[in-house]
Amino acid sequence: MTSANHDENQPLSPGEPRASDVGATRVTPFEQTTLTPSQELTAPFENGYHFPPKYPWKEATKYELAAFWRFFTTPMGFFWTIYGLNVVAWGGMIFLLLCNAAPAMCYPTCDHIDSPRRKWIEWDAQILTWLFCVPAFGFAPWRFRDLYYLLKYRILRKPEGLRRLAGIHNGWLRLPGTQDLPVDIGPNNITADVPLSCVPIPEKKMPQPPLTGTRAPPTKMWKVEFVIWSMVWNTFAQCCLCGIMWGMNRYDRPSWATGFLVAIACLIAMAGGYVMFLEGQKVSRFEGVPLSERDQERLARDKELGVPHYNNLGDKKPKEKNKGDPEK
Structure with a gap:
């Protein structure tokens, strides 16, 4: 039995394709899910917004590769790709060298200072030191600018310090009180009754109205401090690493100091970046993300086909205990 002759009021048998009202568009196995999400989890918000749908991995990979190619063909995209x-x-x-993965380089011994293994470790470490200098020193002016605004808010008790930070990091930082606006x-619509403490500097950096109709909660202050200080300390650690690598020769330089500083510099920057990522994801879960034309067409098509999509970030089935809590 084909979908064209199938009674719309009768359930479909397993593996039977569905068709839209405008043509016999077959549904992929990815869409023929056995899940039957409740209407509450798949219905749009009151204002009609729906999060972007999840795509089959082949389609998503193809789209992401095309997006990466567009990024790679830009000057900055090419630079950061080669850098990475x-x-x-x-x-x-x-x-691999530290794990002794090349025994042929261990003569007279693996740990001999003049062995090929130790020489290549030194050359490799010098190159990595130069590479780590790119973000640590290249972004240093902006990192210390953020630190200045943070200290202005914390020490001098001037609210404009935090407002400046909210304008700079408006993708993940939300000011106290903005959840009630x-x-x-x-x-483009800041009325006179909006408290100045809720408005970033400059005003044009005010976050866009939430697509979901719900604003994200304010960012906890300890997270703001952690992100800013982690980036500053990454620059400090890189300064110390450069001093040891370039101020001492490999015969006198303590190996533990190099490893310690490399590890600290990397871990601090990764921790700060991870907190920013998590806060950005939380804002997106509450306020939504813009829909592309491709997303809108997919949602409209799947609605005709009866293919449900969970109305949340990532189109994932929520855990039972978290259904009513968008932050979890």
Whole structure:
């Protein structure tokens, strides 16, 4: 039996394709799920917004590769791609050398200061030191600018310090009190009754009205401090690493100091970046993300086909205990 002759009021048998009202568009196995999400979890918000749908992995991979190619063909995209490949290549090489993955380089012994293994470890470490200088020193002016605004808010008790930070990091930082603002308040609609403490500096950096009709809660202050200080300390650790690597020769330099500083510099920056990522995800879960034309077409098509999508970030089935809590 084909979908064209199937009674719409009768359930479909397993593996039977569905068709839209406008044509016999077959549904992929990815869409023929056995889940039957409740209407509460798949229905749009009151304002009609629906989160982007999840795509089959082949389609998603193809789209992401196309997006990466567009990024790679830009000057900055090409630069950061080559930079990342160098970090991975030289970092992987020094890891293998430290694990004695090349026994042929261990003569007279693996730990002899003049063995090929120790020489290559030194050259590799010098290259990685230069590579780590790119973000640590290249972003230093902006990192210390953020620290200045943080200290201005914390020590001098001036609210404009935090407001400046909210304007700089408006993708993940939300000011106290913004969760109670009307949902139509945005950069082009800041009324006179909006408290200044809820408005970033400059005003054009005010977050857009939430697509879901719900504003994200304010960012906890300890997270703001952690992110800013982690980036500053990454620059400090890199300064110390450069001083040891370039101020001492490999015969006198303590090996533990190099490893310690490299590990600290990397871990601090990764921790700060991870907190920013989590806060950005939380804001997106509450306020929504923009829909592309491709997303809108997919949602409309799947609605006709009767293919449900969970109305949350990632189109994932919520855990039972977290159904009513968008933050979890």
